[in-house]
Amino acid sequence: MVVVLADQLTKLLIRAYIDIDQAYTLWGIPLTHIENSGMAGGLFQGNARLFGVVAVLFVIGVLYFRKTGDMKGVLIDSCFGFFVGGAIGNGIDRLLYGQVTDFIIRGGGVLNIADHAIEVGVLLLIISGIVSWFKNRAQLLES
Template identity: 75%
Template sequence: MLFYVIAVFVIVMDQLSKYLIRFYIDINETFTLWGIQLTHIENSGMAGGLLPGYARLFGIVAVLFVIGVLYLRRTGEMSGTLIDCSFGFLVGGAIGNGIDRLLFGQVTDFITRSGGILNLADHAIEIGVVLLIIYGIVDWLKNKPRSFCKSTE
């Protein structure tokens, strides 16, 4: 259930924020809200504006990614609260940006930071990746073979 709650929350917040930006802020307009610099841009490529014009292709990749995550969840190979949170953020972010790519042929970005201009879906994906790395480390530590020192007497 946690997976679905996080994914739906991310999708709703992402799409709502993008709608508000598209409706109220002109493209390339910059302003500050609560100390955060916001600049409205439309990105037809992937992160950082790489490969412009391929938004719909990346939208299809997002759909395939979501199908892959749903398959992994169904097999039960990866389970637990941490992976549910990770997958929730990843799927919510993928769907949020996928909606933009498939419907509009571009993604609305607006949160300015040192690495570029992103949106809430991008940040959700970053959170999901960090949680996935933590899950991988925890899982590795749990399943790591224990080596015992045996003294020879």
């Protein structure tokens, strides 16, 4: 919920105070207001609502997996929390506005808080996999 609130609040502020394609710097962070009707990197422009439906299906899938899956624990719960928060944040934009507001310039692309939350989720998933591998290896060595 925190991710969704932070994402939607920052997008609201960007839409209200920064014109499209206007460059701005806040606390040393370069920002620009972009509206993306596609997906990552501007691919498949004009399909935002379709990707909004995909986001809803993704969230349903994650919730189902969390209920029935074997993966448990704080790290994996946090991972899926970031995934779901990011998907909902961008899904709201896609379904309500037909486009996603991006504004944080990084690495040649323009992202938003939801995008960064999904990246954090991926990082936590990788860390969880590594921790799980080490735990399983230690159990095998003890046997």
